[in-house]
Amino acid sequence: MDFWTAFPYWGILVLIAFNAWLVIRRDI
């Protein structure tokens, strides 16, 4: 499996972690 085919499978975890970091920083 090449890099760009595999990307969404691990990219989703990075995206979720990044989103959680953004939410934690906000004062809702």
Add this chain to the structure above:
Amino acid sequence: MDYLQENYFTLLLTFLYVGGCLYVGWYFKRQAAQGVADYYVAKRKIPGWVVSLAFFSTSASTNTYIGQAGKSFQFGLSWAWMGLIWTIFCIISWQLLGPRMRAQTARLQSFTVPDYFHLRYQSNLAKYIRLLSAFIILFATVWYMAGIAKGCAVVLETVLDVPYLWGAAAILFITCAYTIWGGMYSVLWTDAIQGIIMFGVAILLLLLPFLFVGGVEELFTSIRQTEHVTKTGEPMGNGLVTFGSLVSFLYILGIGLSIGMKQISEPKNLIRFYSIDNAKSMRFAMIWTPVFLGISLVCVMGLGALVHGMVTAEEAAYLIQDTDKVVGFMLAKFDNKLVSGICVAGLFAAGMSSLASVIIIIGTALVKDIWHVVLPMPEDKLIPRTKWAMLAYCCATFGLVWALHLYPLAGIVELTAFAGAVFAASFFPGIFGGLYLRWGTDAGALASMVTGMVVNVVWRAFFRFRFAGLQEVHEVIPAFLISLLVYLLVSRLTARRKPAEDHLQLVFGEA
């Protein structure tokens, strides 16, 4: 008797599941009848974890678990980019719209998305924006409802031999019953239960090809180089694991945007923000909704490609012609009653959660945003009439499913994606501007709404398929960009139509 022996486990699970949904509806019947705030938005008192799961289960439907999962049988593992694109829009929706939408709709006493336009822009023209947006909802949603009812009916027919039209009627009217009884309370709580089932089933579905073949390495060995053919009869070779081989990235981007952008614009998603009980719950939902949605979608979107490891070349040549059959075929091939029963419950959950969400949106749009605006009615008539409107619309949808059964229409999936593009281009600018821009005006919102519809239709009818190179540029891209630009431009040009300052102070929480 053989039928019962053959299907007892699936039947038992199905009855338990349907009984559970109906019980939830009945349980909230009295509470939901207390007033419009209860029936329409569950009095804004729903915990974050329930709303989070409900947002996820509403966003994914049988179209996702059957249609999109099957697509990767044709397009390979890179179809999972769809899941990534959808999750990006889920995050944008919660980060950009969630907290502000909850706050503003509570301050304005808004109960539906069309009435938000009216209350935020506060003018006679805004009344017409409310009416127009309600009509867009009615037209765009009927195809979606018919598509889901069809998807569930196919599952019932293939797994339990229930005649197609009986299956469609059962799904529509069972969902209609618990939605009518418990209003938004039952929609959200059943959605949450369905979300848990769907999350588990997405992971289970992904595991099946690996279990069938006997391991990760074994499965990847068989799909890395395959003799199976594409739809046009060419050998796939290493296409299933090679980016851009079986489908172009532009095509993935177009479909991904048109469906993914529903999450920043479609009323059944946005109405979720209205019901959250407090800021702590909002924070929980902002973190966890992308987890539920993202992981489920990535599991499901790559599933079809993995099924190549389970089927023979002849079976693959048959399935490639109708990829909607891939998931059902995989379950039949795996041949385990327990697994099939659980997965069928998951597919029902996917269909019914989305169906219930749109049924209540339709009822509220018809009664509160059209009937009540044209011919105002006493407050105590709103809920009973909303219930009748929901029942009438379910009957009309069943009529459409029946008609489509007699006279099949090929492009129903395309129509659903097109409806998503109309929502994204027509609703997002007016909502985003309402939430963030004090200088946004009613004229800007109306102009962008009309522009969104017109550009969608014109691009699709006159540009997309007439010029080489534009075929894969989905209409949502030009329509969204142009309508957003029109909102900003017209709002600037009609600055004097801005609502009064004391109203804006209420909207932005400065009063």
